[in-house]
Amino acid sequence: xFPNLFPTVHCDSNTAVSTGSSIKASAASALGAVKRAVxxxxxxxxxxxxxxxxxxxxxVGDEKFLDKEQFVNAIAPSGDLSKIGRGQxxxxxxxxxxxxxxxxxxxxxxxxxxxxxxxDADYWxxxxxxxxxxxxxxxxxxxxxxxxxxxxxxxLPFDFDCDWVKLYIGKKNGSHVLGYNEFTQLMKxxxxxxxxxxxxxxxxxxxxxxxxxxFKQIVLDIAGHKLSEAVIERxxxxxxxxxxxxxxxxxxxxxxxxxxxxxxxxxxxREATGKxxxxxxxxxxxxxYAATSSRxxxxxxxxxxxxxxxxxRGNSHARLALVDFAQLLDPRWRAPREELAQPTxxxxxxxxxxxxxxxxxxxxxxxxxxxxxxxxxxxxxYLPLSMQNQRSTVVGQLLYKNSMDCVQKVFRxxxxxxxxxxxxxxxxxxxxxxxxxxxxxDLVRGRAMDxxxxxxxxxWELIAGGTAGGCQVIFTNPLEIVKIRLQIQGEAxxxxxxxxxxxxxxxxxxxLFGLYKGAGACLLRDIPFSAIYFPAYxxxxxxxxxxxxxxxxxxxxxxLSAAAIAGMPAxxxxxxxxxxxxxxxAEAKAGHTVYKGMADAFxxxxxxxGFKAFFKGGPARxxxxxPQFGFxxxxxxxxxxxxxxxxxxxxxxxxxxxxSKPDDMAKIRARNALKILLDVHGDFGRRTAGLSSxxxxxxxx
Numbered sequence: 213x214f215p216n217l218f219p220t221v222h223c224d225s226n227t228a229v230s231t232g233s234s235i236k237a238s239a240a241s242a243l244g245a246v247k248r249a250v251x252x253x254x255x256x257x258x259x260x261x262x263x264x265x266x267x268x269x270x271x272v273g274d275e276k277f278l279d280k281e282q283f284v285n286a287i288a289p290s291g292d293l294s295k296i297g298r299g300q301x302x303x304x305x306x307x308x309x310x311x312x313x314x315x316x317x318x319x320x321x322x323x324x325x326x327x328x329x330x331x332d333a334d335y336w337x338x339x340x341x342x343x344x345x346x347x348x349x350x351x352x353x354x355x356x357x358x359x360x361x362x363x364x365x366x367x368l369p370f371d372f373d374c375d376w377v378k379l380y381i382g383k384k385n386g387s388h389v390l391g392y393n394e395f396t397q398l399m400k401x402x403x404x405x406x407x408x409x410x411x412x413x414x415x416x417x418x419x420x421x422x423x424x425x426x427f428k429q430i431v432l433d434i435a436g437h438k439l440s441e442a443v444i445e446r447x448x449x450x451x452x453x454x455x456x457x458x459x460x461x462x463x464x465x466x467x468x469x470x471x472x473x474x475x476x477x478x479x480x481x482r483e484a485t486g487k488x489x490x491x492x493x494x495x496x497x498x499x500x501y502a503a504t505s506s507r508x509x510x511x512x513x514x515x516x517x518x519x520x521x522x523x524x525r526g527n528s529h530a531r532l533a534l535v536d537f538a539q540l541l542d543p544r545w546r547a548p549r550e551e552l553a554q555p556t557x558x559x560x561x562x563x564x565x566x567x568x569x570x571x572x573x574x575x576x577x578x579x580x581x582x583x584x585x586x587x588x589x590x591x592x593x594y595l596p597l598s599m600q601n602q603r604s605t606v607v608g609q610l611l612y613k614n615s616m617d618c619v620q621k622v623f624r625x626x627x628x629x630x631x632x633x634x635x636x637x638x639x640x641x642x643x644x645x646x647x648x649x650x651x652x653x654d655l656v657r658g659r660a661m662d663x664x665x666x667x668x669x670x671x672w673e674l675i676a677g678g679t680a681g682g683c684q685v686i687f688t689n690p691l692e693i694v695k696i697r698l699q700i701q702g703e704a705x706x707x708x709x710x711x712x713x714x715x716x717x718x719x720x721x722x723x724l725f726g727l728y729k730g731a732g733a734c735l736l737r738d739i740p741f742s743a744i745y746f747p748a749y750x751x752x753x754x755x756x757x758x759x760x761x762x763x764x765x766x767x768x769x770x771x772l773s774a775a776a777i778a779g780m781p782a783x784x785x786x787x788x789x790x791x792x793x794x795x796x797x798a799e800a801k802a803g804h805t806v807y808k809g810m811a812d813a814f815x816x817x818x819x820x821x822g823f824k825a826f827f828k829g830g831p832a833r834x835x836x837x838x839p840q841f842g843f844x845x846x847x848x849x850x851x852x853x854x855x856x857x858x859x860x861x862x863x864x865x866x867x868x869x870x871x872s873k874p875d876d877m878a879k880i881r882a883r884n885a886l887k888i889l890l891d892v893h894g895d896f897g898r899r900t901a902g903l904s905s906x907x908x909x910x911x912x913x
Contacts, residue, residue, distance in 0.1 A: 259878070264286065264318055267283075272315070276317075279314065283302075283316050287879060288882065289879040289880060289883055290879075296883065296886060300896070302897065303341060303896070303897040304337065306341060307337055308324040310323070328885055332396070333881060334886070335888055337886075337888070338888040338889050339392050339395050339396075342395070344358065348391070350389060350390045350395055351381065351388075351389045352372070352388075355372075355381060355390075362889075362897050364893075367433050368409075368430065369413065371409055374405070376401075376405045377405075399891070399892075406433075406434060410430045410433065410434070411430065414426040421456075421458035422459055422464075423458065423459070424449075424451050424457075424458075428448055431468075431471075435468070435891075435894060437890060438474065439543060440542060440545035441545075442539040443522055446526075453518065453528070469511075469515055470511075470515050474541065477511075477540075478537075478868060480502045481498070481534060483501065485534045485665070487501075490531070490667050491662065491666065492531040492532055492533050492665060494531045495513075495516045499513065519537075523540050534665070534866050535664045536664065537866065538866040541868050567857060571655075572648070574647075574650075574851040575650035575651055575848060576643035576644060577643070579642045579647060579650075579844050580642060580643045580646075582646070582840045582842075582844030582847060583642045583840060586836065645687040645688050646684075648687065649681065649683070650680070652683045653677055653679075656675065656679050657672070657673070657676045660672035666760075673747040673750065675743075677743040677744070677745060680742045681742030682735055682738065684738055685738055689727065689734045690719075692793070693727060693729060694719060729796060732809075732810045733792045733793035734793050736793075737789035740782075741783070744781055744786075745778050748777075749774055752773075753771070757770045771849055772846045774845075775844070776839055778841070779838040779840070780837075783836075784830050784833065784834055787826065787827050787829065787833055788826035791817065791826050791829070792810060792814055792817065796809075796810065
């Protein structure tokens, strides 16, 4: 059992020299391998045991075994992202069945799973598979016989008598054998030699060109399992890159290099589009980012042209989003269903109305939640208003020196109830106010957003936020004028011994038009506030906390922090408009200046109190707005997460092996162990596994 696990150090020698030292090296390697095998973490062993027991149905004596089919069920991933036939995992059965009895015992299974944990498991499995006589070396006959036994008859022929093979294995009589390290180098270059021979075989007149259908056959032979059906169908269009309608050897090699380095292609594309301002890149952006990501150039201009040709469906000069590259990166990519991609106008209108109602309801609930959380904590619904309305030019009217002084005097004069005054109208009005703000912002952003990249230009971000802020004034102005008068009359009533009036009395007193007094100043405050807040919030999430980068989802504190931090500059820089709005909406007392309008208020405040007066209560506004909007946006995000819109269109994700998160790492290792063997041929092992011909083989026959 264990000799299959041990690296055979002597096998790289051309002769049987230094037998004693080889034995010592093998023994040391064997001891090390045994130690690694028996010190596997207990939880992992338990998982392996559970898998083995669930699939082992063959019983010999008192011992359970896996036959070939049961072994495949135990190791093959159920949600594989590559086009590997399930039966091709039977290739690994031959390696696991060390006793060659057609059954895998528990001990064999543990050794096999331990093998898969090796960093070079793919090469080691391939070596074990080609080493038919299990002597630790591979000669010419073994290599040829294993290759021909596992490759379909319809495949392009390979000349084993070529100079390239002789450089590695020597002559046909087996005068040179390969050890493990030499074998890995042979396998790394084998596909390139197959490509060269296939092109030469197709190029009958040796003019350096082949026809499109011949190029397609070569690619299907060498790497058909790595490409989606959409790319395979478009393979003949490679002729569009160069004039003449033929494909050169350079183009074939370039295409092969793209496939061989597909993981690196994907990394460059993902990172380059992620850092692009519009979420799109062109050939120059791709090559520039690739050049900055490595010491030497990763890709040639021809290879970049090929990548963009297939991703752009023939338009190699377009700026492409990540989703455009999906059919090239994902072997199982399928075109979106046309009926979903083009909904009828009736469905679209109903969807938009229903979605807006959904967002409105969630926005209202989130706004009420944010107001309820913050109202009794930050005291902010009183502090800015109390400080902003005091007139420094009136003798005896400078009631508060600062925010803390304001808190102390309010608490002393009105008690704890003073900090909750106006909470009723706030809760009644804040729900539609926040609902319409969040709904309008989402609506405008959704219309202006690039559906393929999810990006939106900064100008449209500002327009979306500003429009949302303007629309909310319909609810904000009546709410705030009632709240302001409730709060200000509270202290006046305490000082004068009068009974404070309720919100209903204030509404009747003001009338419909009176409720919109100071609306101009309210618009001047809320439009810039939202235009600053929403773009800042989204850019904090994306650029600072890296939401969406490699599939990252923000945590509770990251979302709260982004929402709260975005409210700070928005609240402070709109304080002047809030000061003017408060002065206009507050009921003027005896001796107070009566403002004729918004422009007059700005001029009089500046003339009588100076520039600093416009920022009275600015810090208090930050203390109120920052946490309130933080909790509001946090609630809005989590409501969408846990109460998703039932008819929402799912975003087109580009999911590949780089982004997949496997549940069972052992099964992913089993799939990865096939990589080198599949590089020999995409259909490697189908014949020996007893499978029917693959679609690719049928297409070639």
